[in-house]
Amino acid sequence: MTVSTSLRPDQRLIRTCREELWSALRDGDEHAAATAVFAGLEDGVPAEAVLMEVIAPSQARVGQEWAANRMTVAQEHVATVINERVIAALAHHPAGRVEPRHARVAVACVEGEWHALPARLLSEVLRLRGWRVDFLGAHVPTPHLIAHLHRTGPEAVLLSASIPTHLPTAHAAITACMAAGVPMLAGGAAFGADGRYARSLGATEWAADAATVAELLAAGLPRPDPTAMHHPIEDLPHLADQEYTMIAQSRSRLVKETLAELEERFLPMREYSSRQRRHTAEDIAHVADYLATALYVDDQELFTAFIGWTAGILTARGVPARSLALTLDVLDSQLKDFPRARALLERAGHGLRPDPHIPVPGNGKPA
Ligand code: B12
CATH class of the missing domain: 1.10.490.20 (Phycocyanins)
Known part of the structure; x- marks a missing residue:
């Protein structure tokens, strides 16, 4: 494969890794996918770059190929499952092991939301940056999320939603977490490219990506006052x-x-x-x-x-x-x-x- 010499070396490695992962995903070949990612790690690509610059764009490409009718639903599912397995393998690879040194956070998908992979990527990046992450996965019913917060007392809840039709349910989850006194950081495609719906639904913060989340967490998120009486209709008077x-x-x-x-x-x-x-x-x-x-x-x-x-x-x-x-x-x-x-x-x-x-x-x- 020829690569432009004008790219920085790590970018060249990232690009090679991305292309190899993509061809493995297209062929539905889990071993080739893991080999591509491990080779990248061993060549010096940082684990976070593997997650965000290799796996995340490959997964987005799966969606583009499906939308253009060049990949079947089954191929899309196979590719997603392979990426999930590769992320898990990376977490247990020596290059991906990090001892927690920061506080605990909870990452959950809103109830009804099956797009767990974006939240998983977010969790893994935070883990690599030293946060202790409880990843609750897809489709987390709000009462169970609240019970988890009471049991574990995290620094913040990170709520993920990919499909905009989950916004009303996300609003209920945001309101409940704030009432429990835990800062709520919302993210994912459902909240809009500029995060406008996270703000209108009353989240403490919105972030586009895990790196920004890490910065916001390090700076400290304001804790909501659980005694403040807040009615969801106050966020959206047009209702x-x-x-x-x-x-x-x-x-x-x-x-x-x-x-x-x-x-x-x-x-x-x-x-x-x-x-x-x-x-x-x-x-x-x-x-x-x-x-x-x-x-x-x-x-x-x-x-x-x-x-x-x-x-x-x-x-x-x-x-x-x-x-x-x-x-x-x-x-x-x-x-x-x-x-x-x-x-x-x-x-x-x-x-x-x-x-x-x-x-x-x-x-x-x-x-
Ligand atoms: C894989 C996939 C699935 C899998 C999910 C499996 C899994 N384990 O995650 C399955 C098969 C379950 C699925 C189902 C559906 N899907 Co789907 N899916 C995808 C696909 C191909 C990839 C999603 C993904 O992982 N993207 C990669 C990540 C890295 O990108 P991202 O989502 O933008 O996430 C980044 C940021 O948003 C951010 N982020 C995400 N969450 C959070 C949270 C916080 C707190 C922060 C700070 C940041 C953050 O960080 C991520 C990393 O940078 C996308 C296509 C795409 N382009 O994304 C479609 C896509 C999201 N799906 C779509 C659709 C329509 C559906 C279905 C409705 C299909 C159907 N008819 O049934 C169902 C809905 C299921 C449900 N109720 O949730 C559409 C949504 C279109 C729209 N208008 O909203 C998309 C865009 C496909 C497309 N090309 O059109 N899907």
Whole structure:
């Protein structure tokens, strides 16, 4: 392999290690993956760089390949499991062993969140930096997290969420941890690239990565006052209009009715197999969940970004984005009494281009 000589030596090593890990992940070869990572460590790549500059970007690349339909779901799962095993092996490699010298912290994924690997990477970096880390893993129900805090008294809780639809649950977890008097540091893709949702949901802090977390912890996070009476609605006064609550509560009915009306209006659906129909129902449920979440945090960008992302996924799989525009239109017609929801639907719909090749019943005008 040729590498540019303009790169610093450690960057060259990192790049070689990353490329070797990637080819092992693509082949589903766990031994080759571990060999690539151990070779990097033995050549002098620091363990933290292996985690953050080799494994993390390889994992993100798995997602990009899946989204572009160049990797199957099964290949994605295999690659993720291999990365998890490699991270575990690294923790037990001599280059990855560090005695704790700082206080204890708890790292947990919000309830419903199955993306544990980002939180695992965070935990391992903090461990390498001398923190004593309790990694609670994926999908941690808030009552169990609180019980853990009472039992172990950590310096801070680090909450991870990758999927924005977990933000309402994250809000409950943040409120509960603060009420328990433990600082809450939130992170992960769900909280927005700039951490805006962590702040609006009342977290003590937000950080983009483990290195920043380590700095914030070293500086000391302010401890919340457990006696202060705080109601979640104070963070999000717009919830008083009840749009979020009503849409979240009527989700199943909304999905069912949207599916039925879509069948009337989107002619290709009449030829759908039961599997295609099930996928369409799942897609509608995701749209309804993101709509409810955007109402919860009162943020257009959250919904528009999701619709743009879904359109990209559908297009990569040969499904016309026209069906998505129609879904938004059908939802709009069912939510006449929800002005905030309708504004979200309308603006997100503007970004979707109608496909002129798809037959439209009625007046044939794009929705
Ligand atoms: C692996 C994976 C899975 C695995 C997770 C297994 C595991 N053990 O983690 C499984 C198969 C379970 C899964 C399921 C789903 N997934 Co998935 N998944 C991924 C994938 C490919 C990698 C995630 C990852 O590890 N990324 C690498 C890490 C390093 O990056 P990161 O997430 O940005 O994390 C960094 C920072 O955010 C930060 N960080 C993270 N947490 C925290 C916390 C704190 C406190 C701090 C300070 C920092 C911090 O540090 C990390 C390191 O730098 C991503 C694609 C991607 N690009 O990330 C999709 C992805 C996240 N998944 C996605 C989706 C849609 C799903 C599903 C809904 C699919 C489905 N239809 O069922 C489900 C949802 C499950 C659930 N309820 O949680 C979408 C989300 C899109 C969106 N609009 O939000 C993505 C982006 C795929 C894509 N390309 O579109 N997934």
